[in-house]
Amino acid sequence: MSRAALREWRDRGPTSRKRLSSCPRCQPDTDLDSLAYAYLLGSYLGDGCISELRRGVFSLRVTCCLDYPGIIMETGDAMQAVHPHGRVSTADAPGCLNVVAYWKHWPCLFPQHGPGRKHTRPIVLAPWQREIVEQHTGRFLRGLFHSDGCRFTNWTEKTVAGARRRYEYPRYMFTNRSTDILALCGWALDLLDIDWRMANARNLSVARRAAVAALDRHVGPKS
Ligand SMILES: [Zn+2]
The missing domain is CATH 3.10.28 (Endonuclease I-creI)
Incomplete structure (x- = not known):
């Protein structure tokens, strides 16, 4: 697969530290790429995981199969579009690859985040998430x-x-x-x-x- 393309996200890096905290949920004047979000929401519900790290920072990790480099790229692109000032990276895992980005605001965008595995807790979309899925249903299904x-x-x-x-x-x-x-x-x-x-x-x-x-x-x- 194209390592060069993966490096592209890594090298792009955050463009403005000041805007790192820009969150479409906390600051409503911040744009959300809803097309990319619909795809990422599907990916997150399918094979994604949000974990709390130190100092209130969370990681969003979507596990991708190494057999499908196109999906790895699409997942990384969607993550980058939803968090444009973040840095998307990849981490090797046994038999797969994790596409990862860090942000304090991942739980704002994925309020389904909670303790335990997804199938052990209720997963309900917020009204604003349902609106995005209704608007970009195909992208949501593609992510799923x-x-x-x-x-x-x-x-x-x-x-x-x-x-x-x-x-x-x-x-x-x-x-x-x-x-x-x-x-x-x-x-x-x-x-x-x-x-x-x-x-x-x-x-x-x-x-x-x-x-x-x-x-x-x-x-x-x-x-
Ligand atoms: Zn927020």
């Missing part, structure tokens, strides 16, 4: 499916007019242990009229041809 989803192809063979033919059926699966996060995924799919069902307690499936085609416009194969 990029972090905790997959697109795979089932196939079957049929005999048509005496000839064996192979038919492929792409489908999506979103997997999460939190029933609240699964419900948010379903809600967002409903907003776009994309048909889905629960395959089992932890897996949400999008399998109908029209539904897969609709989700392809926002997510598509991972890269």
Whole structure:
């Protein structure tokens, strides 16, 4: 993957220390890149974690699979857009890569932050977060499916007019242990009229041809 591109975030660095604390929630005149935020919210709910460090600083970490450098870049870009004066970096972890940025205001932007794992506590979006998801539903779903989803192809063979033919059926699966996060995924799919069902307690499936085609416009194969 492109280490040079990753260095770009690192080298960019904070442009103005004075504005480091600019937070769209604490200072309403500060712009929030809501398109990037919708994606980052999906990524955070899927595979993200906020931890409190020293002196009131928090880290936002999104764990990405090394197989998909495009998703790593997109995650880093979204984090940088949401926190333009911060410094986005990456940290190696076994079999994956964490995209990380530090900020005192991550809990303002992700009020879902709390003690324990996400599936052990209620995950409810604030009204302003719901508005952003309603506005940029496709980006939110893209973040969710990029972090905790997959697109795979089932196939079957049929005999048509005496000839064996192979038919492929792409489908999506979103997997999460939190029933609240699964419900948010379903809600967002409903907003776009994309048909889905629960395959089992932890897996949400999008399998109908029209539904897969609709989700392809926002997510598509991972890269
Ligand atoms: Zn704040």
